[in-house]
Amino acid sequence: MARESLEETQARLWLNYATEYNTRVFQKIASRYASLTEAKIAFEDGAKWGDALPEYFRTRLQEAARPGFLERFVEQMDKKNIRFTYPGEERYPKLLAEIPDPPSVLYYIGKIEPDPELSIAIIGSRHPSKYGVEVAKRFGYELACAGALVVSGMAEGIDACAARGALDAAHAVCPTLAVLGCGVDVVYPPSNRNVYDEIIERGAVVSEFLPGSEPLRVHFPIRNRVMSGLAHGTLVVEAAERSGTSITAGYAHDQGRDVFAVPGRIGDEMSAGPNGMIARGEAKPVFSPEEILSEFSCLHVPAETRPPANVVLLSSLGEEQRAICRLLKSGEMSFDELCDSLALPIGSMNASLTELQFSGIIQALPGRRYCIDTERVRLKDI
Amino acid sequence: MLSRIKSHGLNGIGGFAVQVETDIANGLPGFEIVGLPDAAVKESRERVRAAIKNAGYVFPAARITVNLAPADMRKEGAVYDLPVALSILAASGQLGAHVNPSFVTFGELGLDGGVRAIAGTLPMVIDAFSKGETVFAVPEGNAEEAAYVEGVTILPVSTLAQLCEHVRGDVLISEHPTERWQGYDQRFATDFSEIKGQQGAKRAAEIAIAGGHNILLIGTPGAGKTMLARAIPSILPQLTYEESLEITKIHSITGATKGRGMIRERPFRAPHHGASSAALVGGGNRAMPGEISLAHYGVLFLDELPEFQHNVLEALRQPLEDGFITVSRAAATATYPAEFVLVAAMNPCPCGNHGSKIHPCRCAKSQIERYRGRISGPLLDRIDIQIEMPEVGFLELSEKAAGEPSAAVRARVEAARDAQRKRFAEDGILLNAQMNAKLIKRYCAPDAASEALLARAYAELKLSARAYQRILKVARTIADVEGAETIALAHYAEAIQYRSLDQSGREA
Numbered sequence: 001m002a003r004e005s006l007e008e009t010q011a012r013l014w015l016n017y018a019t020e021y022n023t024r025v026f027q028k029i030a031s032r033y034a035s036l037t038e039a040k041i042a043f044e045d046g047a048k049w050g051d052a053l054p055e056y057f058r059t060r061l062q063e064a065a066r067p068g069f070l071e072r073f074v075e076q077m078d079k080k081n082i083r084f085t086y087p088g089e090e091r092y093p094k095l096l097a098e099i100p101d102p103p104s105v106l107y108y109i110g111k112i113e114p115d116p117e118l119s120i121a122i123i124g125s126r127h128p129s130k131y132g133v134e135v136a137k138r139f140g141y142e143l144a145c146a147g148a149l150v151v152s153g154m155a156e157g158i159d160a161c162a163a164r165g166a167l168d169a170a171h172a173v174c175p176t177l178a179v180l181g182c183g184v185d186v187v188y189p190p191s192n193r194n195v196y197d198e199i200i201e202r203g204a205v206v207s208e209f210l211p212g213s214e215p216l217r218v219h220f221p222i223r224n225r226v227m228s229g230l231a232h233g234t235l236v237v238e239a240a241e242r243s244g245t246s247i248t249a250g251y252a253h254d255q256g257r258d259v260f261a262v263p264g265r266i267g268d269e270m271s272a273g274p275n276g277m278i279a280r281g282e283a284k285p286v287f288s289p290e291e292i293l294s295e296f297s298c299l300h301v302p303a304e305t306r307p308p309a310n311v312v313l314l315s316s317l318g319e320e321q322r323a324i325c326r327l328l329k330s331g332e333m334s335f336d337e338l339c340d341s342l343a344l345p346i347g348s349m350n351a352s353l354t355e356l357q358f359s360g361i362i363q364a365l366p367g368r369r370y371c372i373d374t375e376r377v378r379l380k381d382i
Numbered sequence: 383m384l385s386r387i388k389s390h391g392l393n394g395i396g397g398f399a400v401q402v403e404t405d406i407a408n409g410l411p412g413f414e415i416v417g418l419p420d421a422a423v424k425e426s427r428e429r430v431r432a433a434i435k436n437a438g439y440v441f442p443a444a445r446i447t448v449n450l451a452p453a454d455m456r457k458e459g460a461v462y463d464l465p466v467a468l469s470i471l472a473a474s475g476q477l478g479a480h481v482n483p484s485f486v487t488f489g490e491l492g493l494d495g496g497v498r499a500i501a502g503t504l505p506m507v508i509d510a511f512s513k514g515e516t517v518f519a520v521p522e523g524n525a526e527e528a529a530y531v532e533g534v535t536i537l538p539v540s541t542l543a544q545l546c547e548h549v550r551g552d553v554l555i556s557e558h559p560t561e562r563w564q565g566y567d568q569r570f571a572t573d574f575s576e577i578k579g580q581q582g583a584k585r586a587a588e589i590a591i592a593g594g595h596n597i598l599l600i601g602t603p604g605a606g607k608t609m610l611a612r613a614i615p616s617i618l619p620q621l622t623y624e625e626s627l628e629i630t631k632i633h634s635i636t637g638a639t640k641g642r643g644m645i646r647e648r649p650f651r652a653p654h655h656g657a658s659s660a661a662l663v664g665g666g667n668r669a670m671p672g673e674i675s676l677a678h679y680g681v682l683f684l685d686e687l688p689e690f691q692h693n694v695l696e697a698l699r700q701p702l703e704d705g706f707i708t709v710s711r712a713a714a715t716a717t718y719p720a721e722f723v724l725v726a727a728m729n730p731c732p733c734g735n736h737g738s739k740i741h742p743c744r745c746a747k748s749q750i751e752r753y754r755g756r757i758s759g760p761l762l763d764r765i766d767i768q769i770e771m772p773e774v775g776f777l778e779l780s781e782k783a784a785g786e787p788s789a790a791v792r793a794r795v796e797a798a799r800d801a802q803r804k805r806f807a808e809d810g811i812l813l814n815a816q817m818n819a820k821l822i823k824r825y826c827a828p829d830a831a832s833e834a835l836l837a838r839a840y841a842e843l844k845l846s847a848r849a850y851q852r853i854l855k856v857a858r859t860i861a862d863v864e865g866a867e868t869i870a871l872a873h874y875a876e877a878i879q880y881r882s883l884d885q886s887g888r889e890a
Contacts, residue, residue, distance in 0.1 A: 369737065
């Protein structure tokens, strides 16, 4: 389908402005007429259905029909570099158009790749563990390196880490897309400002909510269907048993898309989501990004690989530092646990930790816990 | 007839001599007290009238004028009951010829003629003693604290009648024996050996006390923050007689020492986070000392630091720097000493579980930032040591062996403080924490290897210039605790570990 006439687009924005994210109301009104232009004219002439609409929609329809209103609306969007697309238009993501109730207008900032070869949504908890953070970053990075589009919700936690990982793939042209639960010009949560700025630089943020919309609670489940709808497959990394993540995974099922899950440590609260999905047969367990790539048999040889981690020989370290590294190799430990296992004077323990930390070998976590910085180094016990 | 009785008044921890003069004249019977008395002093008319009668004397039916000289200083409280009653009896000739006794006296009267203990006895005795007075007739309940002042004669008074007989020379009051300084009271609420685990935090506390650094403990609920704070007085250096006297003086003003004698342990003050700034730094219309002065030479513990009102915390900044506080009110201005170690504690986030393995944290990053942001940068800058306390599991609690006793830690602290005293002999300070930029440059200059480590830490942790100086000071103290003359790389490296808030800020 080609681009609509200017008049038709005006009518579309008019109806979208009034119905907001209520796609069903939009479609119900649109289905009465051959074109949206006709619907608009009919409403202005006082069509009967207009009176039958709830007060809220009627007022908004009238407001948007006022002369000059839409022109101002478009002008405002232009100022903020907000663009929009709609089903049938060439930039509208093809995958999204396939779902039962695609957004009637999709606002975006940045550049959209409408038909990516592979698109994977990475979803999960806002409160991930260190493990979740690492996994999300790694999958985001390697999928983007292989040329896939990483879709996320730009929430704190897994979402932001996946986007960060994808953005780290320096040579990927359009590595990531973020689907927001607010207007595309609203940065939520504000702590993700940096990620937001980079995403609109190299990919796009999209939203079906009107520009300027606040991140309301009700928005997020609605937004989730767009996330799964934009992706060939959805990957779950760390989530609680019942959470927004399970809603998104449910949408993916309904839309006939694949769901993957990264197994977590048993016993951890954030493992319950993915492990439960695997156990119930709702998600396919994956252990590496390559498995997802091969699933869609579009196995690219990754254009680039992660810069090889620095190999650190344990023998190159001092005796105390070596002992600390040996302990941390089997997982993170708190300061107290290290003290108990090593029986070193507290002073030299502190000193060794600082030195390891600033040599980039270990990382300090909240709660005075420490772990090997596996992203940067690999330890060799010789 | 006219009589003069010597008494004393307080202004802050200093004081002024008060003359209680009574004139009895013919005329319509009446009783006036002049000389800027406050409501409590005015009320003393009724107490004095009843006490004189019940002590078996006659309240003169004449025109009585009592003047509290000097007339331009405000007189407060019930401390003048006893001198006023004595003065009236002397003026009416009921005490014989001795109308101007040589002692200084103060005390509150009961209606039965009994004498009650008052607040502020010790500072008044010390002040009057410094102005040449040596004999004091004080309420029996205050005799012990007053008797610690060397060189004074204390006459404990239990009833008005007793003092009258003493003045008349019938039955003399026997002198209260001079109290001897019994030394530092070593019975502590909590000993270091009782704290299981938390080696890192205990070490941080030791360093903090050794160098006079303020310390912030960050940890999940139940990590032992409060327990550690309560144990800190036990590792402070032993209290000396002079320090004890000064502490007792301040506490005496609030009346806390009635019937108790000297304060022989270092104070531990833990005001609730609802405290007003007047409660914390001092105030009220009589400019009374606040918690920071009551914590003088001891520990001020602020639990749940971010829950304190903003203005209350900001009021702490100046005394933290100066070691004293001047409380100014319309009616009075007083300066109190306030040299204390600030021990603050906070949760890592609003729900308290950030960094916990057992209970996952539910706070959004922005919530955590807002929570930590409640402590202003300038205040945080005055806290040299910030240490995170990992959570302690139940098994660890029950299994761990007892730690090092406080006495051993205190010995190291005292040795480190000695080293500092020697080093700063000519610089006019006592502790590493008091070093200014110039002294830091002189005493804490890192060698090349240390400089490289510090530069990396400075860049990675995005430290402020002030935070950098704090690290140098703390490194100096660590070297002192270890008994090292020069600061080694390991000392700087350890000092960097005590910037917890900078480190966790990096997570985001």
